[in-house]
Amino acid sequence: xxxxxxxxxxxxxxxxxxxxxxxxxxxxxxxxxxxxxxxxxxxxxxxxxxxxxxxxxxxxxxxxxxxxxxxxxxxxxxxxxxxxxxxxxxxxxxxxxxxxxxxxxxxxxxxxxxxxxxxxxxxxxxxxxxxxxxxxxxxxxxxxxxxxxxxxxxxxxxxxxxxxxxxxxxxxxxxxxxxxxxxxxxxxxxxxxxxxxxxxxxxxxxxxxxxxxxxxxxxxxxxxxxxxxxxxxxxxxxxxxxxxxxxxxxxxxxxxxxxxxxxxxxxxxxxxxxxxxxxxxxxxxxxxxxxxxxxxxxxxxxxxxxxxxxxxxxxxxxxxxxxxxxxxxxxxxxxxxxxxxxxxxxxxxxxxxxxxxxxxxxxxxxxxxxxxxxxxxxxxxxxxxxxxxxxxxxxxxxxxxxxxxxxxxxxxxxxxxxxxxxxxxxxxxxxxxxxxxxxxxxxxxxxxxxxxxxxxxxxxxxxxxxxxxxxxxxxxxxxxxxxxxxxxxxxxxxxxxxxxxxxxxxxxxxxxxxxxxxxxxxxxxxxxxxxxxxxxxxxxxxxxxxxxxxxxxxxxxxxxxxxxxxxxxxxxxxxxxxxxxxxxxxxxxxxxxxxxxxxxxxxxxxxxxxxxxxxxxxxxxxxxxxxxxxxxxxxxxxxxxxxxxxxxxxxxxxxxxxxxxxxxxxxxxxxxxxxxxxxxxxxxxxxxxxxxxxxxxxxxxxxxxxxxxxxxxxxxxxxxxxxxxxxxxxxxxxxxxxxxxxxxxxxxx
Numbered sequence: 097x098x099x100x101x102x103x104x105x106x107x108x109x110x111x112x113x114x115x116x117x118x119x120x121x122x123x124x125x126x127x128x129x130x131x132x133x134x135x136x137x138x139x140x141x142x143x144x145x146x147x148x149x150x151x152x153x154x155x156x157x158x159x160x161x162x163x164x165x166x167x168x169x170x171x172x173x174x175x176x177x178x179x180x181x182x183x184x185x186x187x188x189x190x191x192x193x194x195x196x197x198x199x200x201x202x203x204x205x206x207x208x209x210x211x212x213x214x215x216x217x218x219x220x221x222x223x224x225x226x227x228x229x230x231x232x233x234x235x236x237x238x239x240x241x242x243x244x245x246x247x248x249x250x251x252x253x254x255x256x257x258x259x260x261x262x263x264x265x266x267x268x269x270x271x272x273x274x275x276x277x278x279x280x281x282x283x284x285x286x287x288x289x290x291x292x293x294x295x296x297x298x299x300x301x302x303x304x305x306x307x308x309x310x311x312x313x314x315x316x317x318x319x320x321x322x323x324x325x326x327x328x329x330x331x332x333x334x335x336x337x338x339x340x341x342x343x344x345x346x347x348x349x350x351x352x353x354x355x356x357x358x359x360x361x362x363x364x365x366x367x368x369x370x371x372x373x374x375x376x377x378x379x380x381x382x383x384x385x386x387x388x389x390x391x392x393x394x395x396x397x398x399x400x401x402x403x404x405x406x407x408x409x410x411x412x413x414x415x416x417x418x419x420x421x422x423x424x425x426x427x428x429x430x431x432x433x434x435x436x437x438x439x440x441x442x443x444x445x446x447x448x449x450x451x452x453x454x455x456x457x458x459x460x461x462x463x464x465x466x467x468x469x470x471x472x473x474x475x476x477x478x479x480x481x482x483x484x485x486x487x488x489x490x491x492x493x494x495x496x497x498x499x500x501x502x503x504x505x506x507x508x509x510x511x512x513x514x515x516x517x518x519x520x521x522x523x524x525x526x527x528x529x530x531x532x533x534x535x536x537x538x539x540x541x542x543x544x545x546x547x548x549x550x551x552x553x554x555x556x557x558x559x560x561x562x563x564x565x566x567x568x569x570x571x572x573x574x575x576x577x578x579x580x581x582x583x584x585x586x587x588x589x590x591x592x593x594x595x596x597x598x599x600x601x602x603x604x605x606x607x608x609x610x611x612x613x614x615x616x617x618x619x620x621x622x623x624x625x626x627x628x629x630x631x632x633x634x635x636x637x638x639x640x641x642x643x644x645x646x647x648x649x650x651x652x653x654x655x656x657x658x659x660x661x662x663x664x665x666x667x668x669x670x671x672x673x674x675x676x677x678x679x680x681x682x683x684x685x686x687x688x689x690x691x692x693x694x695x696x697x698x699x700x701x702x703x704x705x706x707x708x709x710x711x712x713x714x715x716x717x718x719x720x721x722x723x724x725x726x727x728x729x730x731x732x733x734x735x736x737x738x739x740x741x742x743x744x745x746x747x748x749x750x751x752x753x754x755x756x757x758x759x760x761x762x763x764x765x766x767x768x769x770x771x772x773x774x775x776x777x778x779x780x781x782x783x784x785x786x787x788x789x790x791x792x793x794x795x796x797x798x799x800x801x802x803x804x805x806x807x808x809x810x811x812x813x814x815x816x817x818x819x820x821x822x823x824x825x826x827x828x829x830x831x832x833x834x835x836x837x838x839x840x841x842x843x844x845x
Contacts, residue, residue, distance in 0.1 A: 173220075214385075219383070247337070262497050268295065300457050320358050390433045420450060439615075439620070469486045516652070532561060573835070745769065789818075791820070
């Protein structure tokens with residue numbers, strides 16, 4: 097059997113993917129999480145942090161033991177400890193602290209980042225918040241601590257020489273230090289599909305290792321000495337730079353290369369890749385959930401295995417085409433992972449990588465030489481030649497980083513940048529990889545088989561395969577109420593694929609637009625928004641919309657209309673908010689529409705009817721004057737009520753009684769007003785609309801006591817089934833084409 101290590105690693109991965117389940121902090125720490133505990137552990141990794149309360153540390157601990165009431169509980173695995181203290185903590189030290197468990201925020205929406213899953217993939221099983229450092233040991237790891245200080249000083253020196261922005265970028269690229277990266281820079285690289293260069297590239301680590309080996313072979317041409325020395329240097333550099341997944345993978349493959357030379361064996365890239373995967377999975381099986389792990393290994397498979405086959409399909413002898421083939425092959429193998437994790441893809445990243453990858457070798461070598469030159473300047477007498485060399489390196493590195501920034505800027509201006517493809521299901525991904533593997537096998541198979549499938553048809557098949565993966569499968573009428581904590585957010589997708597948003601805001605979750613709404617839009621592939629409705633201008637209904645409007649350009653979101661209640665112009669307390677919102681909408685070239693009672697919007701089978709407030713019918717109270725929307729699709733009906741209550745709800749109820757031609761005898765679904773507050777959803781109102789299902793959006797353990805017990809009892813009295821976002825997370829309602837049948841599901845079963 098050819099490449100046994102590769103096949104064994106693949107089998108190992110499949111077995112783990114079937115049997116491994118995410119470890120739960122609740123299982124390992126049950127009974128110790130209710131109160132404060134004493135925690136002991138050994139520091140294996142550390143990062144200095146500056147917070148609101150002063151200097152602090154983010155520590156990774158092993159050999160953790162919890163103590164409470166003389167009862168001890170040893171914990172297996174690694175745990176995270178966040179501790180605010182001015183004392184110096186050293187790698188390898190054992191510490192004793194007062195701490196409390198800090199549960200990770202659960203992912204409760206489609207597309208939302210799963211923090212717990214990410215930490216598990218890093219080998220971290222839980223997080224504690226330290227309250228007081230009681231004791232620390234005198235012993236520590238001197239060598240590890242020296243490497244850590246060297247890395248910190250190197251990062252500080254780069255930021256001093258190149259400035260904070262460029263220095264932080266270079267620190268990430270050559271030291272693996274990302275804590276100083278500016279958020280805007282990180283997002284720019286990610287949008288353009290080149291965020292992989294903000295880590296130490298495995299390809300260029302191999303180039304660095306080969307360069308070191310070549311130099312050592314000439315200096316020390318003694319049996320096995322250059323090989324073992326190069327391996328030692330690269331292993332030290334791996335741990336010095338943070339030992340990221342891609343760095344570990346490249347280091348293992350490099351060591352295998354030199355061991356092959358020592359043993360006189362032929363090096364095989366896929367077998368070395370399989371061994372690297374087996375080692376990482378053995379160390380931490382949950383690394384398979386890490387997108388970095390999947391992208392790193394799949395990119396290498398694309399370069400090593402897929403690129404030669406693609407070049408056989410299109411055998412054009414051109415250096416540029418060969419380079420493009422490598423970039424295209426890496427994209428072919430990593431595209432499903434990108435869609436699952438980000439829901440978006442930059443169409444131009446294949447070409448952009450051709451521009452940004454070649455200079456990476458100089459960035460890695462130039463950055464290291466710049467640090468070495470700076471070190472020599474600090475210990476030697478002043479030499480003009482060293483100062484000139486340092487100056488040349490600084491200018492060269494700044495030019496390359498400026499070139500990267502301009503490339504990103506120019507590519508973002510190109511047409512057809514909309515890469516909102518949406519997440520892809522597991523079944524489609526499995527079929528895609530299966531068909532891609534079969535195609536590559538046919539292309540690289542013996543000639544008698546290839547005669548049946550000439551290159552022309554192979555090229556057509558490859559194009560159809562990409563279309564199969566990236567095409568959007570039309571869905572029916574769908575409504576999603578996102579979990580935004582204490583706030584509201586409802587997204588509606590019509591059967592003709594037009595998307596509408598009704599409110600988005602939160603008073604309990606910061607940056608709700610960035611961390612809840614935008615990830616959902618990317619996950620679903622909703623890059624074009626037909627209209628955004630804002631019921632009123634309370635923070636928990638519109639601050640997420642503000643974030644969305646501000647991020648439109650860089651996130652490539654398009655919004656056609658902004659819809660507000662007409663009577664909002666008369667609310668004096670919200671005048672300034674309204675002016676800011678209208679100015680932003682005008683700046684983003686969004687058409688603003690003011691709706692009043694009895695105005696309607698028709699979109700295919702869907703009708704949106706404004707019920708409240710009617711013209712001249714306002715109370716000068718933001719909640720009472722909330723815009724209420726009657727949405728119908730065939731026989732299906734939905735009532736969105738904002739925060740309407742008190743006199744506003746009385747006028748709405750009167751409207752429902754007197755305007756039968758505009759309303760329905762019974763609503764299928766009611767978005768319960770004001771998060772279920774006791775001052776809304778009266779018996780008279782419920783008797784008029786008689787909904788089958790009530791949706792409540794509110795934060796867990798919110799300070800307002802929403803939903804109120806009185807409101808829940810009223811809903812129960814009228815036979816209304818209730819779903820709320822506190823436990824189940826996002827609520828999704830799917831309606832059939834005729835609008836005669838619907839079902840509701842929660843994101844967290």
